[in-house]
Amino acid sequence: MLDAHLLVVDDEAPNRRLLERLLTASGWRVTLAEDGEAALAAFAREPFDLVLMDVRMPGLDGYETTRRLKAASQGLVPVLFVTALTDDRDLAACVECGGDDFVVKPIRRATLLAKVHAWLRLAEQQRTIEAQRDALLVREAERREEHRLAAAMLAAVTDSSASLPAGFSAWQRPMGEIGGDVLLAGVTPRGTHVCLVGDFTGHGVPAALGILPVAADFRRRLSRGDSPAAILGALDDQLSEVLPPQMFLAAALIEVSAGRDRVRVWNAGLPPVLLCAPDGRVKYRFEASRPPLGIALGRGPLPEQTRALAPGERLVAFSDGLIGETEGGLEAAEALAGQGFRAARAHLEAATSPPADDTLLVEIRVDELAELPREEAGALAGAGGEPAGGRWRLALTVDAESLAGGNPLPPLNDLLQRFLGEGALAQDTAVVAGELFQNAVDYGLLGLEAAHRDDPEGLERYHKERAARLQAGEGVGRVTLTLHGASGGEAPGVVVEVAQSGPGFDYAEALAKAQDTGQTHAHGRGLRLASQLSGDLAFSAGGRRVRARLGGSAGGEGAKSVE
Secondary structure (H helix, E strand, O other), X not given: OOOOEEEEEOOOHHHHHHHHHHHHOOOOEEEEEOOHHXXXXXXXXXXXXXXXXXXXXXXXXXXXXXXXXXXXXXXOOOEEEEEOOOOXXXXXXXXXXXXXXXXXXXXXXXXXXHHHHHHHHHHHHHHHHHHHXXXXXXXXXXXXXXXXXXXXXXXXXXXXXXXXXXXXEEEEEOOOOOOOEEEEEEEOOOOOEEEEEEEEOOOHHHXXXXXXXXXXXXXXXXXXXXXXXXXXXXXXXXXXXXXXXXXXXXXXXXXXXXXXXXXXXXXXXXXXXXXEOOOOOEEEEEOOOEOOEOOHHHXXXXXXXXXXXXXOOEEEEEXXXXXXXOOOHHHHXXXXXXXXXXXXXHHHHOOOOOOOOOEEEXXXXXXXXXXXXXXXXXXXXXXXXXOOOOOOEEEEEEEHHHHOOOOOHHHHHHHHHHHHOOOHHHHHHHHHHXXXXXXXXXXXXXXXXXXXXXXXXXXXXXXXXXXXXXXXXOOOOEEEXXXXXXXXXXXXXXXXXXXXXXXXXXXXXXXXXXXXXXXXXXXXHHHHHHHHHHOEEEEEHHHOEEEEEEEOOOOXXXXXXXX
């Protein structure tokens, strides 16, 4: 440390000059003080890197001066005593007052310079350590504040025991200050109780970051009545796009029917969701049926698992952190969960060792869930998923240019599930509407030739031509798709109407092919499927308009023409 600034304190002028000459010759800057008071005054004016102190001085001696200098510098400036004293007690006193080392007179140049070099180096290292410590303390304070804000944000979008619907209980403990386990619950417009239990890869802020978009999308879709399968599919798409390859979300979505008599579970990579009898016995395990969400290679349909519910039964879900909290693996975790929420929570809170993973335990007591009156549940969900006839209407009008932006039907299908629930009627309506809409677009709006689809090569040319015309926005006129509830018959039904303002098409040939169950041509199959599902399909206006009815009084007439 060549630019060091040294303070020499000695009441003898010859000693001060000798030390000054030796030290300045080595390149150091030196300030002289003739006694303790002068040393303290100099120390107050400017910083020093090292002090060479005499013991015997008038006024403040070297011991007291050293104590005050050490206090003023918080002990960071080394003090070397330069003394003629050789008594062990005197030398020990040099150290006891705060001195770091001593040089015995007569002064030997090599010894003096070696000790000064060594203590300057140690002082520099100490200052570096202190600076690093201070920086770490600042960073730690910033980190704690960041975690506090992150925890507050997560608390605002996720559920805790205090915010859960009646019948739900949850216990959660992150490995650190925040974790990647997530619990989201609510009631759909159809009166069903839905709960998402998830476990993101890893711990801390990286894992917790994934919770925010998941929570926002889950809440939005739940409030508008999306089906659980649609919610999971949307979350899977979203996470596959935004998560890095090493991250994913193991999740289970649980839906209890409005009547509290049926449960459906979709499990993607989470430990088994348990259906427990009133005595704690595990009646059924909803095992994971596909890899976690957000894994591109594992994407695909997520099968649902359905079971009837009986009074007094409980549903229990947990993250894999619970398995690590029990000795005996999954079997022990299931046994703990079967004891009931209070007993399991008491066991977990009594643990003394720090958690090795984020842990989440959720219990749903079926009897305590809010149950809608049957007439209200019927109005929301329909009996068995059927619609409240005549109370709703959906309409969509497109032209060739708007079709270039993509398929407009998926959002419409989401709305269908809101009105029809998730039964067969909603699925059949979506299929029929899709087939009739595509039929009107292809043969009316785009003017494609159905006969081109009769062989594999022609079918390939057909699809290429269709894609090219859609991309270019070619086509004449518009297509309007209308769906509405219709009362009549033993149950409410749905009417699907498609109208197009283009030139129309040869619907007579299409009807013939639709009614020919033995035909092998590619074209006509969609129309035949629509005819089979609706049972009441009629064309009019030269093929520019078609009407189908599903459910209710529909049935049996098949495809026909009405002019």
